[in-house]
Amino acid sequence: MSSIAVNAGLGRLVGFYDSVIGKKVVMAVTGFILFGFVLVHMIANLQVFLPAGVDGVPPLDAYAEHLRALPPLLWGARAVLLAAVVMHIVAAWQLTVLNKFEARTSRYVKLQPVASSFASRTMIWSGPIIFFYIIYHLLDFTLGTVHPQFEPGKVFHNVVTGFQHPAVAVFYIMANVLLSIHLYHGVWSMFQSLGISHPRYTPILKKASAAFAILIGVGFCSVPIAVMTGLVK
Secondary structure, three states, X not given: OOHHHHHHHHHHHHHHHXXXXXXXXXXXXXXXXXXXXXXXXXXXXXXXXXXXXXXXXXXXXXXXXXXXXXXXXXXXXHHHHHHHHHHHHHHHHXXXXXXXXXXXXXXXXXXXXXXXXXXXXXXXXXXXXHHHHHHHHHHHHHOOOOOOOOOOOOHHHHXXXXXXXXXXXXXXXXXXXXXXXXXXXXXXXXHHHOOOOOOOOHXXXXXXXXXXXXXXXXXXXXHHHHHHOOOOO
């Protein structure tokens, strides 16, 4: 392929991304990747409720060990997730700036109130808060720098001892409730950005988005609640 063809292809990609639709598509695709990770991560976390194997190793620890035994897969997934997070945040910020600019340049147009949900109105705040929550989560359970009883490789121990501190457990619960609200509007917006909209099945997609968000919230919150109530110890 000639350099002219490559440059032309890159030019079309850049031109597409510069449009509002392009940015929304990027947010939708990266959001889909992140939502998939969140679902898999929640299912993995629920292994905390499973009994230890005959060797006495908690299933959560065995799962983490299997991941560490596959460095290319683990680091490849981390690279994709990092790229998705960065692209998602950048596209969201650029769309916010564009919306504010259009609002200023259209100041002579009479604005009509538009119905919006609590989730949509809080997206501008929930996104950055969730980003900092992810950083804290990595420092807590992955690196252990903010976990006072962190032991490398002992994920079950780290989860239980971490959530035995009420302040930490409550923080995680609040953060995951906010994550659920963000997911509800995010999943619904993803369908709209990709042009998946029809009077017949749009209500179904909206209900499915709500169900997915509730599932994620209940799944993640169940772990710190179980530790605080002594169900998991």
